[in-house]
Amino acid sequence: MASRRGYMTGFILASVLMALATFLVSSHALPPFALLLAIMACAGFAVIAQVYFLLHIDISEHNIWNTVALVAFIPLFVITIGLTWWMFSQLYLRTMPMIPGMPGMH
Amino acid sequence: MSSSETVVDPDKVRLWSEDYEGHDVISTRTFGFWMYVLSDAMLFATLFAAYGVLSYPHSYYTGPTPAQFVAPWYTFVQTMALFLSVLVYGWAMASLKDGNKSGVINGLLGALVLGILFLALDIHDVMRLVAAGITPEVSGGLSAFYCLTQVHAAHIFAGLIWIIVMLWQVARKGFTEDVVGRLISLRMFWQFQAVMWVFIYVFVYLWGYMS
Numbered sequence: 001m002a003s004r005r006g007y008m009t010g011f012i013l014a015s016v017l018m019a020l021a022t023f024l025v026s027s028h029a030l031p032p033f034a035l036l037l038a039i040m041a042c043a044g045f046a047v048i049a050q051v052y053f054l055l056h057i058d059i060s061e062h063n064i065w066n067t068v069a070l071v072a073f074i075p076l077f078v079i080t081i082g083l084t085w086w087m088f089s090q091l092y093l094r095t096m097p098m099i100p101g102m103p104g105m106h
Numbered sequence: 107m108s109s110s111e112t113v114v115d116p117d118k119v120r121l122w123s124e125d126y127e128g129h130d131v132i133s134t135r136t137f138g139f140w141m142y143v144l145s146d147a148m149l150f151a152t153l154f155a156a157y158g159v160l161s162y163p164h165s166y167y168t169g170p171t172p173a174q175f176v177a178p179w180y181t182f183v184q185t186m187a188l189f190l191s192v193l194v195y196g197w198a199m200a201s202l203k204d205g206n207k208s209g210v211i212n213g214l215l216g217a218l219v220l221g222i223l224f225l226a227l228d229i230h231d232v233m234r235l236v237a238a239g240i241t242p243e244v245s246g247g248l249s250a251f252y253c254l255t256q257v258h259a260a261h262i263f264a265g266l267i268w269i270i271v272m273l274w275q276v277a278r279k280g281f282t283e284d285v286v287g288r289l290i291s292l293r294m295f296w297q298f299q300a301v302m303w304v305f306i307y308v309f310v311y312l313w314g315y316m317s
Contacts, residue, residue, distance in 0.1 A: 007196030014300070015189055018307065022182045025312045035316055043308035047301055054192065054297040062133075066140050073144045080151040081158060088159035096164060 010053025017046040132287040139291040143298045146261075150302050153257060157250040157310060165247035170240050172251065172314025177231075181311045184227045185303065188262075191220035192300045199293050202286065210276055210289070217296065218269045221262060228259045251310065258306055261299050268292050 021042035024035060051057045057067050163171075198213020232252075235241070242252040272292055275285050 004197055004200045007193055007200070011189055011193040011196075014304065015186065018182065018185050018189075018304070021308055021312055022178050025316050026178045028316070032316065036313065039308050039312055039316075043304055046304045046308075050297065050301050050304065054196065054300070055294060065137060069137075069140060069144060073147065076148060077151045080148065081155045084155035085158040092162060092164070 006053045010049050013049035013053070014046040017042040017049070131283055132290065135287045136290050136294070139294060143294055146298070147302070150254075150257070150305075153250075153254045154305065154309070157254050160246045160250035161314065162247075165250075166245045169245040169248065170238075171247065171317075172311070173317060175235055175238065175240050176311050176315040178312060178315055180227070180231065181307060184224055184231075185307050187220050187224040187227060188300055188303050191217045191224065192297050194220060195293060195296050199289065202281070202289060205281065207276065207280065211273060214269055214273050214276065218266060218273070221266050221269065221296075225259060225262050225266065228255070228262075232256070251314070254310060255306060258299065258302055261295075261302075265292070265296055265299060268295070 021039040024030060024038055024042075029035070030038060051070075055066075056063050057070055059067060159165075161172075194213050194216035196213075198210045198217065201209025201213055240248060242249045269292065272285070272289060275288070279285050
């Protein structure tokens with residue numbers, strides 16, 4: 001539960017991961033797709049660290065219902081963002097005029 | 107285990123409690139506030155979806171893209187200001203457990219100052235962009251960019267006002283049940299802003315900068 005040590009751990013983990021992501025992006029250390037995967041991993045681990053160490057989302061008796069509520073919301077997040085993005089990407093693919101040299105267009 | 111395997115008589119089984127078994131006020135309010143936080147996350151999810159569909163090359167058309175105007179290390183300083191603010195708020199909550207009133211007030215003050223620093227850096231960044239002619243009406247992509255980042259900034263502003271109110275209430279009322287419950291709710295609200303900022307920083311600022 002809430003302790004100075006736990007909050008410090010969450011802070012250090014999230015900060016180091018964000019510093020790493022910033023360094024990778026600003027130095028262009030990796031090819032674009034690998035870079036995207038790397039910063040996605042940084043974001044994922046930083047969020048997990050924050051949710052566990054800061055928001056105390058775990059399976060203890062005290063917090064289990066908060067955890068259940070969050071898990072129930074995750075499909076909603078995925079549907080809201082993923083389905084919208086998929087729908088529009090297909091729409092653009094089929095309806096947008098082809099401008100030569102525009103990346104992402106076929 | 108054994109209780110779940112016991113065969114029960116449908117006529118005699120007790121499906122719910124006859125009386126109200128009671129929940130303490132703080133845990134009920136805290137759970138309710140967590141529901142609010144999750145619905146707020148849905149608001150952010152819709153804005154992320156809008157940004158996702160409006161961050162194609164044609165969304166900016168010939169105007170400026172984040173690759174041209176995002177400054178990663180500047181925004182990293184903003185990130186650290188917010189993370190430190192959340193950390194110091196966490197220390198305030200640890201002091202609350204010890205019943206240390208001055209520790210709570212110092213923690214809230216520290217979180218307030220660092221939160222103001224975050225907001226000041228954000229406003230400075232927006233003014234830099236506006237001075238360069240990079241405004242929301244330039245393109246759909248920029249509208250989505252500004253909407254998402256500034257809705258987050260508006261949450262920070264609301265949180266700062268809440269911190270000021272809690273400073274006043276801790277000083278005047280002490281650790282009453284209401285005040286402690288509100289401190290816990292504000293803790294979730296403030297930490298949630300840091301979680302949302304991770305997504306905004308990585309997927310809007312950094313990804314925008316590299317693409």
